Amino acid sequence: MENKNVFLPSYSIGENVYAEVAKLCMPYGKKVVFIGGKTALEKASHLVKKELDKVGIEILATLWYGGEAAFENSEKLKHEKAVQDADVIFAFGGGKAMDTCKVLTGQMGKTLFTFPTIASTCACVTSVCAMYKVSGEFDSLYWRTRPAEHTFINTKIIAEAPDKYLWAGIGDTLAKAYEPEFSARGKELNYYNSVGITLSKLCSEPLLKYGYKGLEDCKNNKVSSELEEVILSIIVNTGIVSNHVINDYNSCVAHALCYGLTIYPKVEHKHLHGEMVSYGVLVQTMLDNKLEELNKLLKFYRQINLPTSYKCFGLSWEEMSGVFEKAYSVNDVRVAAFEVTVEKLSKAVQSLEEYVTRN
Ligand SMILES: [Zn+2]
Numbered sequence: 001m002e003n004k005n006v007f008l009p010s011y012s013i014g015e016n017v018y019a020e021v022a023k024l025c026m027p028y029g030k031k032v033v034f035i036g037g038k039t040a041l042e043k044a045s046h047l048v049k050k051e052l053d054k055v056g057i058e059i060l061a062t063l064w065y066g067g068e069a070a071f072e073n074s075e076k077l078k079h080e081k082a083v084q085d086a087d088v089i090f091a092f093g094g095g096k097a098m099d100t101c102k103v104l105t106g107q108m109g110k111t112l113f114t115f116p117t118i119a120s121t122c123a124c125v126t127s128v129c130a131m132y133k134v135s136g137e138f139d140s141l142y143w144r145t146r147p148a149e150h151t152f153i154n155t156k157i158i159a160e161a162p163d164k165y166l167w168a169g170i171g172d173t174l175a176k177a178y179e180p181e182f183s184a185r186g187k188e189l190n191y192y193n194s195v196g197i198t199l200s201k202l203c204s205e206p207l208l209k210y211g212y213k214g215l216e217d218c219k220n221n222k223v224s225s226e227l228e229e230v231i232l233s234i235i236v237n238t239g240i241v242s243n244h245v246i247n248d249y250n251s252c253v254a255h256a257l258c259y260g261l262t263i264y265p266k267v268e269h270k271h272l273h274g275e276m277v278s279y280g281v282l283v284q285t286m287l288d289n290k291l292e293e294l295n296k297l298l299k300f301y302r303q304i305n306l307p308t309s310y311k312c313f314g315l316s317w318e319e320m321s322g323v324f325e326k327a328y329s330v331n332d333v334r335v336a337a338f339e340v341t342v343e344k345l346s347k348a349v350q351s352l353e354e355y356v357t358r359n
Contacts, residue, residue, distance in 0.1 A: 009125035011151040029087020034062040036092025040117040069099035095123035106144035114148040120169035125239035169234040171278025175254040177204030185337035196244030248335040254280030260323035287348035
């Protein structure tokens, strides 16, 4: 039997969560570097700095991550003197900034603290990094030995961020409720996969219950218990599921359909990842013939305006055949409850169109 290392997300959450940073950083050292997105650094870094100043933790530099989760950017950062001298790297921003800093600290063997400023992905608590070329084209996956040493989820900063990120984050998280179970169905599951599949329920239940209110509160820049539930589901629960199930179970039809939609630049430029994935969740639910689940989802999608038809992406039925071909070609659909074919995908989308008009 192979040895296994399991790391659960280590996190703090709250409106005033940066008050915990100095205490948790001290054991690792007193020299840090801030790296992040420009907006993220502007919104959050001064608040963290204030806490570090109180105990004499020095910020050696504040650096932009480079704009894309690319090895080229992590390489550039690696050559910065301040980065080499730092005991801890503080990463601010969304998924791309997180993944760049995960690669950087993974390769350099440095401690990483993450400061998500939007709730759209679980990147701040997972080991996996989705790396792209600087041109934006997908490159490859990279695995840090473990997730960030600690994550500070400031609910006030997330409440004040544009609500479209939370909205898309909800869409992407819903996929984590359905894809792992659909992929793993009928297979013998060991402990780790069972943990992931069991917890995947918490990627939909809290969202269907608190998602509408949480999103409204985000629109009004207001922290609430509902918003906190939604953030925990998007960031932490998705991360736990993703860190526990094997990669084959992490995604299926919903993501495959999203990759299909992105073959059209007009779709890719105008729609967020989570938005496209959320539509894929409906298609997968129809393909799986889970109508009761579909009804629950449709009610929620209409409440918060997630897409329920391929027409929401401005595509014609003829253009959709390219989407099905691409969706069928990706690895995501290879492991599923039953064989997924181009014909079945096309049929599911058609049935969904009819179902949505009737119900
Ligand atoms: Zn996704």
